[in-house]
Amino acid sequence: MTTAQFVAVFGPYADRLDRDILPAFPAAVLEQAAASVTDTDEEVPVRPEEMTV
Template sequence: MFAPRHAPNLLRLKAFFARQFRQMPTAQFMAVFGAYADRLDQDILPRFAPAVLASAASGVREHDDELPLRPEEGTT
């Protein structure tokens, strides 16, 4: 179960998926991240109130520094 306090990190994950989608071939993205990105978009994020997501989105940036990634997992 996800609480409102999880919303910022879930949106960071969504942003990471978007960056990966832009730099990977579609078939590769779908094989690696597709199921997780779909579940996040279809099942998890819609359960949050729009106000919670809007508030959480204000703290999400377009870079990988906020995620605990290994060097080879980062986006460019």
């Protein structure tokens, strides 16, 4: 998927998250959530070729 295709498909969702959903949460909650992200694929069912690690 090219960058343009990715933005065309997922851009509206990212915009809605930034505009409508994330502002509904207190900054402290978002910071705590961001700190708990481990950047692994263990919690997501992905195929081997889709893994990031």
